[in-house]
Amino acid sequence: MGSILPLYRIGVDVGGTNTDAVILDPNGALWENRGVVAFHKTSTTSPNVTNGIESAVRAVIEQSGISLGQISSICIGTTHFINAVVEHDAKQLSKVAVIRLSKSYTRDIPPFSDFPPALAKLMNGYYGYVNGGLHIDGSQESPVLKDQVIQQCNIIKEKGLNTIVICGVFSPIDTHFRQEHQVRNIVLEQLPGADVVCSSEVANMGFLERENASILNASILKFARRTIASFKAAMRRLQLDCPLYLTQNDGTLIDAAAAARLPIRTFSSGATNSMRGAAYLGLSSSQGTKNTSAIVIDIGGTTSDVGVLLPSGYPRQASAFVTVAGIRINYNMPHVESIGLGGGSIIKVNVHGDVTVGPTSVGYQLTTKAKIFHGDVLTATDIAVAHDPSIKIGNPALVKDVSTENITQARRKMKVMLERVIDIMKTSPDPLPVLLVGGGSAIAPNELDGVSTIIRPPFHQVANAVGAAISKAGSTVDIIQSTANQTVADALEHAKLAAIEAAVAIGAIRGTISITEMGSIPLQYVEHQIRTLVRVAGDLSTDFAAVDDITSDHLHDEEHEDEAISVESKHKRCIEDAPKPLDIETYRPKIITNSETGISEWIISETDLIWLADGCYVLGCAGGGTPLPEFLKLRDQVRAGHIIRVVDASSLAKDARIYWGGNMGSPAVSAERLSAGELLECIDEMMYYLRHDSFDAVMSVEIGGANGLQPLLWGSSKNYNRVCVDADLMGRAYPNYWQNTLTAHESGQLVPCAIASGNGKAMIMTRTDEDLDVDRVLRAPAIEMGSYVGMIGKPTTADHVERYGVLNTMSSAWRIGRCINRAKLSNTIGTVTDQIIDELGGSSAAKLLFTGKIIGVERKLLKGHSYGEVIVEEMPASEEDKRKLAYAPTAQGGQLRVPFKNENIYAKHIAEDGTETFVAMVPDLIAILDAQTGKALGVPEFRYGVIVHVLGIAASPRWTDSPRGLEIGGLGAFGYDIPYKPLGTYVKPKSVVLEFA
Numbered sequence: 001m002g003s004i005l006p007l008y009r010i011g012v013d014v015g016g017t018n019t020d021a022v023i024l025d026p027n028g029a030l031w032e033n034r035g036v037v038a039f040h041k042t043s044t045t046s047p048n049v050t051n052g053i054e055s056a057v058r059a060v061i062e063q064s065g066i067s068l069g070q071i072s073s074i075c076i077g078t079t080h081f082i083n084a085v086v087e088h089d090a091k092q093l094s095k096v097a098v099i100r101l102s103k104s105y106t107r108d109i110p111p112f113s114d115f116p117p118a119l120a121k122l123m124n125g126y127y128g129y130v131n132g133g134l135h136i137d138g139s140q141e142s143p144v145l146k147d148q149v150i151q152q153c154n155i156i157k158e159k160g161l162n163t164i165v166i167c168g169v170f171s172p173i174d175t176h177f178r179q180e181h182q183v184r185n186i187v188l189e190q191l192p193g194a195d196v197v198c199s200s201e202v203a204n205m206g207f208l209e210r211e212n213a214s215i216l217n218a219s220i221l222k223f224a225r226r227t228i229a230s231f232k233a234a235m236r237r238l239q240l241d242c243p244l245y246l247t248q249n250d251g252t253l254i255d256a257a258a259a260a261r262l263p264i265r266t267f268s269s270g271a272t273n274s275m276r277g278a279a280y281l282g283l284s285s286s287q288g289t290k291n292t293s294a295i296v297i298d299i300g301g302t303t304s305d306v307g308v309l310l311p312s313g314y315p316r317q318a319s320a321f322v323t324v325a326g327i328r329i330n331y332n333m334p335h336v337e338s339i340g341l342g343g344g345s346i347i348k349v350n351v352h353g354d355v356t357v358g359p360t361s362v363g364y365q366l367t368t369k370a371k372i373f374h375g376d377v378l379t380a381t382d383i384a385v386a387h388d389p390s391i392k393i394g395n396p397a398l399v400k401d402v403s404t405e406n407i408t409q410a411r412r413k414m415k416v417m418l419e420r421v422i423d424i425m426k427t428s429p430d431p432l433p434v435l436l437v438g439g440g441s442a443i444a445p446n447e448l449d450g451v452s453t454i455i456r457p458p459f460h461q462v463a464n465a466v467g468a469a470i471s472k473a474g475s476t477v478d479i480i481q482s483t484a485n486q487t488v489a490d491a492l493e494h495a496k497l498a499a500i501e502a503a504v505a506i507g508a509i510r511g512t513i514s515i516t517e518m519g520s521i522p523l524q525y526v527e528h529q530i531r532t533l534v535r536v537a538g539d540l541s542t543d544f545a546a547v548d549d550i551t552s553d554h555l556h557d558e559e560h561e562d563e564a565i566s567v568e569s570k571h572k573r574c575i576e577d578a579p580k581p582l583d584i585e586t587y588r589p590k591i592i593t594n595s596e597t598g599i600s601e602w603i604i605s606e607t608d609l610i611w612l613a614d615g616c617y618v619l620g621c622a623g624g625g626t627p628l629p630e631f632l633k634l635r636d637q638v639r640a641g642h643i644i645r646v647v648d649a650s651s652l653a654k655d656a657r658i659y660w661g662g663n664m665g666s667p668a669v670s671a672e673r674l675s676a677g678e679l680l681e682c683i684d685e686m687m688y689y690l691r692h693d694s695f696d697a698v699m700s701v702e703i704g705g706a707n708g709l710q711p712l713l714w715g716s717s718k719n720y721n722r723v724c725v726d727a728d729l730m731g732r733a734y735p736n737y738w739q740n741t742l743t744a745h746e747s748g749q750l751v752p753c754a755i756a757s758g759n760g761k762a763m764i765m766t767r768t769d770e771d772l773d774v775d776r777v778l779r780a781p782a783i784e785m786g787s788y789v790g791m792i793g794k795p796t797t798a799d800h801v802e803r804y805g806v807l808n809t810m811s812s813a814w815r816i817g818r819c820i821n822r823a824k825l826s827n828t829i830g831t832v833t834d835q836i837i838d839e840l841g842g843s844s845a846a847k848l849l850f851t852g853k854i855i856g857v858e859r860k861l862l863k864g865h866s867y868g869e870v871i872v873e874e875m876p877a878s879e880e881d882k883r884k885l886a887y888a889p890t891a892q893g894g895q896l897r898v899p900f901k902n903e904n905i906y907a908k909h910i911a912e913d914g915t916e917t918f919v920a921m922v923p924d925l926i927a928i929l930d931a932q933t934g935k936a937l938g939v940p941e942f943r944y945g946v947i948v949h950v951l952g953i954a955a956s957p958r959w960t961d962s963p964r965g966l967e968i969g970g971l972g973a974f975g976y977d978i979p980y981k982p983l984g985t986y987v988k989p990k991s992v993v994l995e996f997a
Contacts, residue, residue: 007026007070007071007072008023008024008025008026008037008064008066008070008071008072009023009024009026009071009072009073009074009075009469009470010022010023010024010057010060010061010071010073010074010075010240010469011024011074011075011076011077011273011465011466011467011468011469011470011471012053012056012057012074012075012076012077012465012468013076013077013078013270013273013274013462013464013465013467013468014044014049014052014053014076014077014078014079014080015044015079015270015300015464018041018042018043018044018439019041019042019043019044019049019052019053019055019056020039020040020041020056020461020462020464020465021039021040021042021053021056021057021059021060021462021465022036022037022038022039022040022060022459022462022465022466022469023036023037023038023039023060023061023063023064023066023071023469024036024037024466024469024470025037026470026539029280032458033458033459034280034281034457034458034459034466036458036459036466037060037063037064037066038059038060038061038063038064039060039459039462039465040056040059040060040063041056041439041461041462042055042056042059049078049080049227050227050230050231050233050234053076053231053234054234054237054238057074057234057238057240058238061238068238068239068240068241071240071242072242072243073242073243073244073245073540074235074240074242074243074244074245075245075246075247075253075468075469075471076231076244076245076246076247076468077246077247077266077269077270077272077273077464077465077467077468078227078246078266078269078270079267079269079270080227081220081223081224081227081263081264081266081267082266082267082268082324084220084223085119085216085219085220085324085325085327086324086325088118088119088122088325090122092220092223093122093123093219093220093223094123094163094218094219094220094221094222094223095122095123095124095125095161095163095219096123096124096125096161096163096164096165096215096218096219097125097126097127097128097156097159097161097163097164097165098111098112098126098127098128098164098165098166098167098211098215099127099128099129099130099149099152099164099165099166099167099183099187100127100128100129100130100167100168100211101129101130101131101132101133101144101166101167101168101169101171101179101180101183102129102131102132102133102141102142102168102169102673103131103132103133103141103142103759104133104141104142104676104758104759104760105133105141105169105673105674105675105676105758105759106129106133106169106207106673106674106676107129107676108633108674108675108676109208109629109632109633109636109674110127110636111124111127111165111167111211111215112124112127112215113208113632113636114208114212114327114328114628114632115212115326115327116325116326116327119325119326119327122219123215123216123219125156125159125161125163126155126156126159126161128152128155130144130145130148130149130152130183131143131144131145131148132144132168132169132179132183133168133169133170133179133673134168134169134170134171134173134174134177134179135170135673135786135787136170136173136480136529136666136668136669136672136673136786136787137482137529137787138170138173138174138175138176138482140177140179141169141759143177144179144182144183146186149183149186149187149190150186150190153186153187153190153191154190156191157190157191162191162193162194162195163194163195163197163218163219163221163222164187164191164194164195164196164197164218165196165197165199165211165214165215165218166180166183166184166187166196166197166198166199167180167199167207167210167211167214168180168183168199168200169207169672169673169674170205170672170673171198171199171200171210172200172203172204172205172210172478172479172480173479173480174200175479180198180199180200181198184196184198195218195221195222197214197217197218197221198214199211199213199214201262202214202217202262202264202331203329203330203331204330204478205330205478205480205531205668205671205672206330206671206672207671207672207673207674208328208628208629208674209328209329209330209331210329210330212327212328212329213264213329213330213331216264216324216327216329217262217263217264220263220264221260221261221263223263224259224260224263225260228244228246228256228259228260231244231256232244232256243255243256244256245259245471245540246259246265246266246269247266247269247272247273247467247468247471248265248266248269248272248471248474249265249266249267249268249269249272249331249332249333249334250272250314250315250317250332250334250474250476250516250535251269251272251273251275251276251314251315251467251471251472251474251537252471252472252473252474252475252537253471253472253473253474253506253507253540254266254506255506255507258506264331267324267331267333268333268334268336269468270464271298271305271307271315271334271336272314272315272334272467273463273464273465273467273468273471274296274298274305274307274437274438274463274464274467275296275298275307275309275315275334275467276313276314276315276467276470276471277437277462277463277464277465277466277467277468277470278294278296278298278309278435278437278457278460278463278467279294279296279309279313279435280313280466280467280470281435281437281457281458281459281460281463281466282294282433282435282455282457282460292311292432292433293308293309293310293311293432294308294309294432294433294434294435295307295308295309295422295425295426295432295433295434295435295451296308296309296315296434296435296437297418297422297434297435297436297437297438297441297444298437298438298441298463298464299341299342299343299436299437299438299439299440299441299443299444300342300343300438300439300440301342301343301344301361301362301363301364301366301439301440302340302342302344302345302361302363303338303339303340303341303342303361304338304339304341304342304417304418304421304438304440305336305337305338306336306337306338306339306421306422306424306425307334307335307336307337307425308335308425308426309435310516310517312514312515312516312517313516314516314517314535314537315334315335315336316334316335317332317333317334317335317517318333318334318335318336318943328628332476335425335943337421337424337425339359339417339418339421340358340359340360340361341357341358341359341380341414341417341418341443342358342361342363342380342440342443343366343379343380343381343439343440343442343443344361344362344363344364344365344366344369344370344379344380344381344440345357345358345359345360345361345379345380345443346358346360346361346362346377346378346379347378347379347380347382347383347406347410348378349406353405354409355406355409355410355413356413357380357410357413357414357417358380361379362375362377362379366379366381367394370382370394371394371398371399371402372385372393372394372395372396372398372399373394373395373398374395374398378402380410380414380440380443381393381394381440381442381443382394382399382402383399383402383406383407383410383411383414383443384442384443385399385442386399386400386402386407387407387411391442393442411445414443414444414445415445415448418444418445418448419448419449419450420875422434422448422450422451423450423853423875424853424875424947426450426853426855431450431451431452432450432451432452433451433452433453433454433455434448434451434453434454434455435455435457435460436454436455436456436460437456437457437460437461437463437464438460438461438463439461441456441460441461471540472508472512472537472538472539472540473503473506473507473508473537473538473539473540473541474503474508474516474535474536474537474538475499475500475502475503475505475506475508475535475536476499476533476534476535477495477496477498477499477502477532477533477534478531478532478533478534479495479498479531479532480529480530480531480532481494481495481529481530481531481532482528482529482530483528483529483530484528488520488530491520491530491532492518492520492532492534494532495518495532495533495534496515496518496534496536498534499515499534499535499536500513500536503536503537503538504538507540507541508536508537508538508539508540508541509538509539509540509541510538511538512538512539513536513537513538514536514537514538515534515535515536516535516536516537517533517534517535518533518534518535519532519533520532520533529668531668581825582607582825584818584821584822584825584826585822587607589602589603589604589605589608589814590602590603590605591603599647599651599652599723600647600648600651601645601646601647601723602645602646602647602726602811603643603644603645604634604638604644604645604646604712605638606635606638606639608814609631609634609635609638609709609712610631610817610821611813611814611815611816611817611818611820611821612627612631612708612709612712612810612813612814612817613627613628613630613631613709613817614816614817614820614821614935614936615708615812615813615814615815615816615817615818615820616703616704616705616706616708616709616813616817617704617705617935617936617938618813618816618817618820618836618927618929618935618936618951619703619704619705619708619731619732619733619809619812619813619816619925619927619953620702620704620705620708620732620733620903620927620936620938621704621732621733621903621904621925621926621927622870622900622903622904622926622927622928622936622937622938622939622942623704623705623733623734623735623900623902623903623904623938623939624702624704624705624706624707624708624733624903624938625663625670625705625706625707625938626671626705626706626938626940627705627706627708627709629670629674629675629706630675630706630709630710630712630713631709633713634709634712634713634716637713637716637718640718642716642717642718643716643717643721644712644715644716644717644724645715645723645724646712646723646724646725646726646810646811647697647723647724647725647726648725648726648808649725649726649727649798649801649802649805649807650802652696652697652723652725652798653696653798654797654798654799654802655797655798655799656696656697656797656798657692657694657695657696657697657795657797658695658696658697658698658699658725658795658796658797658798658801659683659686659695659697659698659699659714659792659795660698660699660700660701660711660728660729660792660793660795660796661679661682661683661700661701661710661753661790661791661792661793662679662700662701662702662707662710662790662791663675663678663679663706663707663710663788663789663790663791664737664755664775664778664782664788664789664790664791665782665786665787665788665789666787666788668787669786669787669788670706670788673786673788675758675788675790676758676759677758678756678757678758678788678789678790679710679713679714679756679790679791679792680714680719680720680790681756681757681758681760681762681790682754682755682756682762682790682791682792683714683720683754683792685754685756685762685763685764685792686752686753686754686764686792686795689752689754689764690752690795692795695720695722695795696722696723696798697715697722697723697724697725697798698711698714698715698720698722698723698724698725699711699724699725699727699728699729699801699805700728700729701728701729701730701737701740701791701793702728702729702730702732702733702734702740703728703730703731703732703733703806703809703810703812703813704730704732704733704734704903705733705938707733708728708809708810708813711724711725712724724810725798725801725805726807726808726809726810726811727801727805727806727807727808727809727810728805728806728809728810729741729742729804729805729806730806731806731809731923731925731955731956732903732923732925732955733902733903734903735901735902735903736772736775737750737774737775737791737793738750738771738772738774738775741804741805741806741956742796742800742804742805743771744804745803745804746800746804747771748771748794749771749793749794749796749800750768750771750774750793750794751765751766751767751768751774751793751794752764752765752766752767752794753765753774753778753791753792753793753794754791754792755778755781755782755785755789755790755791756785756789756790757785757786757788757789758789758790759786761785763781765777765778778791806956812840815839815840816836816839816840818839819832819835819836819839819934820832820836820933820934820935822835823835823934824933824934829931829932829933829934830885830931831885831886832929832934832949833848833885833887833929833949833951834848834885834886834887836951837887837951838886840953843887843984844954844984845953845954845984846951846952846953846954846983846984847887847890847920847951847952847983847984848885848887848888848889848890848949848950848951848952849889849890849891849896849907849909849919849920849926849950849951849952850872850874850889850890850891850892850896850907850909850919850949850950851874851875851889851931851947851948851949851950852872852873852874852875852895852896852947852948852950853872853873853875853946853947853948854870854871854872854942854943854946854948855871855872855873855895856869856870856871857869857870857871857942857943867899867900867901868899868900868939869897869898869899869900870897870898870900870928870942871895871896871897871898872895872896872897872898872928872948872950873894873895874892874893874894874895874896875947890909890919890920890952891909891911891917891919893911893912894909894910894911894912895909895910896908896909896910896919896950897910898926898928898950900939902939904926904927904928905921905922905926906918906920906921906922906926907919907920907921907926907950907952918981919952920952920983921980921981922955922980923955923956923980924952924953924954924955924982924983925952925953925954925955926950926951926952927950927951927952927953928942928948928949928950928951929948929949929950929951930946930947930948931946931947931948931949932947952983953983954982954983954984955982955983
């Protein structure tokens with residue numbers, strides 16, 4: 001059985017409680033023991049995890065009796081590096097200097113802007129800017145200037161820093177100029193021996209998120225080298241002379257030297273190892289089914305982590321952006337949902353006899369606190385043993401006094417908890433196999449609704465270590481390519497070949513390489529540009545020798561004493577940095593009466609900005625772009641003492657001059673080339689062209705998404721120091737500029753208009769005979785300006801805004817955001833839609849259209865716009881959930897389909913019997929909210945498995961008052977021949993200024 005001289009692999013998984021190790025024969029996948037020769041669990045040692053690893057590996061070697069020369073590799077999965085970040089471990093985190101490459105952009109949002117204050121203090125050493133950066137077509141915004149880089153190096157040297165991140169605009173597509181690498185070479189000339197991280201080697205598109213990921217990676221470099229050096233020292237003590245690998249987030253391997261350069265790749269490898277091990281142990285057996293998706297439930301002491309295995313045997317990835325320790329990054333992570341159910345979950349029985357399960361847990365103290373171990377705490381494991389004494393855990397006699405009723409209730413609760421999280425993860429109603437792994441898997445029932453079969457594979461308690469042992473060599477190519485001279489298929493083939501060669505370069509056997517994921521996404525508003533993603537994996541060659549520059553010298557890397565602080569002071573500082581909770585019920589915005597004008601002005605605070613940003617994204621109807629960058633700019637201005645003022649439109653003189661506008665272009669550009677002064681340049685151009693010496697107020701063209709916050713930036717005392725009108729011209733977000741209320745009532749209100757690029761390019765469009773032509777005419781110059789520009793329309797008057805605008809939308813956004821944040825702080829997210837509906841005026845103003853799970857997302861690009869459809873399937877609600885909601889969903893059962901053209905167009909309910917009903921449509925607002933956070937999801941955030949509430953908000957009657965209303969705002973504008981059916985009677989929200997004056 002097997003070869004005469006098998007080459008074994010050792011797999012190790014270092015968890016917070018236990019360290020597991022296995023020895024595996026890779027040839028034994030179909031054997032009864034799956035090739036597992038030996039396994040061992042031991043406690044994770046702290047603070048030096050190496051002792052636990054050494055103990056576990058020594059144990060399996062001794063159990064197996066195999067010779068050390070037969071071991072081909074050791075593969076370790078560890079949460080050690082991410083724990084250092086999550087725990088704010090100042091002894092392991094280095095301060096980082098950041099050099100940004102862009103001549104004109106990114107300065108308004110400096111590095112570390114969205115870091116939690118405690119982590120920013122630990123990591124922020126310095127940041128500076130040099131010329132550089134690219135446009136989305138790959139051309140240079142500016143060449144790198146060596147003198148500027150040297151100047152930055154001198155500053156960094158003076159500050160005593162030697163960990164540097166280099167982040168350039170559009171660097172992931174920079175295959176020609178290689179600007180980040182140019183700068184790295186200069187830095188290493190000036191600062192020999194420094195740790196230099198290029199952002200393009202860490203993550204892909206999304207400037208802030210990529211930079212954040214690079215900073216995290218850089219901050220733990222020294223710690224990673226010391227840790228990996230200690231792993232290798234343990235191997236030497238064990239006399240193991242074989243390669244060392246670490247497992248990555250996507251289930252593949254990275255050699256020790258590469259892991260020391262990119263430790264962020266290991267951040268979420270534990271969950272991946274568990275799923276990969278479960279697939280190998282369960283779906284390879286006769287019990288399972290190969291080439292099928294499956295649900296993996298890893299039950300530990302405190303939580304159950306649930307993920308989806310794709311037919312490829314690799315986990316489904318999370319959405320584009322994930323959060324680590326409160327920091328938003330764009331890095332590959334498995335999509336995992338966690339619930340507070342584990343072997344140590346505490347079972348409580350109240351005075352009425354009702355049973356609750358968790359989320360509190362005895363955790364690692366299970367063997368001392370649980371009843372079956374002579375403790376006095378009733379746990380989920382006690383319930384499992386009381387139900388089935390044949391489970392060989394603890395002493396069943398110690399739980400004989402637990403009542404049958406309590407056992408039944410607790411097991412029912414645990415069953416419902418697992419069924420609901422399984423429903424969340426599934427993308428279709430079809431039953432899927434479930435693989436149960438982890439030390440706490442004994443608490444799971446033998447039957448679950450919506451599940452085809454439950455598999456407890458052999459060695460399930462060490463599935464994570466098995467997953468590490470079976471990991472393959474893989475690579476990912478995620479690039480933007482031009483399709484001007486090649487087809488989409490050609491572009492994907494190019495990416496596939498590049499991924500295969502990259503996998504071979506790190507040790508994959510060419511003939512075993514397979515594609516685990518492949519796809520393409522066209523870029524909005526940008527012609528002939530497509531993002532291609534290919535992931536591959538192959539068996540690791542036993543004779544591959546990776547470059548190894550990790551030595552025992554790294555165990556003694558000098559630690560900066562001034563950075564090392566005690567655990568006690570570390571936690572004290574984190575507590576001091578934690579913001580005091582806000583009393584939302586008593587909070588009132590600051591309203592003052594301007595002594596010069598007599599007008600009541602709302603002075604915007606940081607709290608107001610948080611609520612406005614969340615509310616604007618809801619009103620964006622899935623479009624408008626994320627408000628995050630604008631929020632960060634405004635927050636920093638408020639913190640710097642600048643004043644931002646909002647007024648009611650009625651308080652202005654009828655002839656008051658109002659400048660209005662917003663950004664237009666590709667979201668792919670705005671996510672990378674952070675906006676600069678595009679709109680300020682536009683205002684200057686418009687004032688010059690119209691010979692205006694001044695103006696009175698500012699206003700956005702659309703309240704939805706990022707543009708809803710833009711006028712606050714222009715009106716800030718840092719810029720024009722003008723009041724912002726509590727109104728806009730769309731009441732939401734629309735894909736075209738002509739789709740606004742001014743145009744609906746009166747032609748010729750768009751021109752003259754100005755566009756500007758933010759780096760010195762601007763132009764004026766003076767005339768048009770048709771409003772619809774404005775977007776089309778400006779599209780070409782906008783592309784030449786980088787496919788993203790600011791645009792200011794023909795200035796209007798307060799009289800026009802009062803008669804034709806959509807009033808009080810800024811205060812409406814504030815109210816919606818307040819509801820979301822109140823629900824979060826009061827743990828009432830489950831009723832967030834009720835709170836929003838009440839805030840907007842009740843059931844005549846808004847409706848909960850549907851509640852369910854996203855099971856499908858389709859996207860395509862046509863004439864620069866993102867077209868597609870999101871499909872939501874109802875999830876059965878528990879009786880408790882039903883009782884909580886004051887406003888029941890308009891449609892129940894079946895599916896809801898929501899097509900979009902940048903923004904959501906209509907909501908069509910398809911009942912279980914096939915009956916189709918339109919429950920909402922443009923110009924009504926259709927917002928899709930994440931049920932777990934209450935916040936809006938934009939088109940880029942739509943993904944499988946997210947539980948959502950679909951909310952409908954009645955549009956202003958001004959859309960239907962005008963004979964042009966349906967043309968401008970209705971479905972006819974999108975090419976759908978469906979008559980408009982109003983959602984309800986519009987209730988005008990109260991102005992926040994008037995209510996709190």
